[in-house]
Amino acid sequence: MSDITPDEIADLKGLNCPMPVLKTKKALDKIAGGKILRVDLTDAGSKSDLPAMIKRTGNELLEMTEAEGVYTFFIKKKEG
Amino acid sequence: MSEDQTKRMAIIASKGSLDMAYPPLILASTAAAMDVETMIFFTFYGVDIVNKHKYDSLKVAPIANPAMPSPVPMPNIIGMLPGMTAMGTAMMKSMMGKINWPSIPEMMDVCLEMDVKMVACTPTLEMTGVKESDLVEGVKVGGAADYLDFGLDANINLFI
Numbered sequence: 001m002s003d004i005t006p007d008e009i010a011d012l013k014g015l016n017c018p019m020p021v022l023k024t025k026k027a028l029d030k031i032a033g034g035k036i037l038r039v040d041l042t043d044a045g046s047k048s049d050l051p052a053m054i055k056r057t058g059n060e061l062l063e064m065t066e067a068e069g070v071y072t073f074f075i076k077k078k079e080g
Numbered sequence: 081m082s083e084d085q086t087k088r089m090a091i092i093a094s095k096g097s098l099d100m101a102y103p104p105l106i107l108a109s110t111a112a113a114m115d116v117e118t119m120i121f122f123t124f125y126g127v128d129i130v131n132k133h134k135y136d137s138l139k140v141a142p143i144a145n146p147a148m149p150s151p152v153p154m155p156n157i158i159g160m161l162p163g164m165t166a167m168g169t170a171m172m173k174s175m176m177g178k179i180n181w182p183s184i185p186e187m188m189d190v191c192l193e194m195d196v197k198m199v200a201c202t203p204t205l206e207m208t209g210v211k212e213s214d215l216v217e218g219v220k221v222g223g224a225a226d227y228l229d230f231g232l233d234a235n236i237n238l239f240i
Contacts, residue, residue: 016179018110022190025113049110056087056114 002063004074006038013042020046021053033079040072047071087116090231091238096125098138098172104240105187112194121227123201130200130219131210135184142168192218199226
């Protein structure tokens with residue numbers, strides 16, 4: 001378990017590319033700058049997909065963990 | 081990324097079969113999610129992807145398509161038989177359903193919602209008798225210069 005406390009959680013388990021990236025972006029668009037989004041998903045491709053999207057959109061990946069086939073990302077939305 | 085570094089991607093979608101409709105829509109929506117300004121230019125059979133009377137019933141043909149997965153080994157000539165295209169299409173849709181994949185209309189909605197520019201080629205419309213009112217709402221019409229004007233400033237240009 002991570003000690004980061006998210007402001008929002010998106011459960012994207014069972015979805016395949018491209019949906020995890022699209023839904024994560026949508027969830028990020030909804031929260032305010034500086035807030036933290038946790039995303040849970042099962043698509044292995046997202047291990048590299050999500051960090052690429054996070055970097056390109058200027059957001060920050062705080063942590064990624066993997067447990068029992070579920071990948072958990074903590075993303076901090078950029079300010080402004 | 082600062083505003084003046086906005087990236088761009090331009091895609092030409094020229095095929096109207098089910099399997100060829102996905103790549104442009106997946107790449108465009110994902111690019112939009114990465115803050116890339118994106119345009120898809122639909123030409124020739126690609127216009128079917130944005131034709132609201134057709135986009136929910138695009139097909140994939142097993143004939144001359146050796147990569148098409150089949151539960152049993154199937155000689156290519158069988159693909160000619162009546163019903164084989166429908167069967168192949170049903171099979172592919174069931175495979176997509178198993179992995180929870182969005183349909184083409186759903187992918188179109190996502191692209192439009194994310195401000196992907198969608199342009200249908202005017203000579204193709206004239207040639208095939210498709211009217212602007214037959215297109216999915218939000219799709220504009222334009223010509224080669226429209227694509228080129230956008231594509232000349234794009235970081236990625238794809239022909240699919």
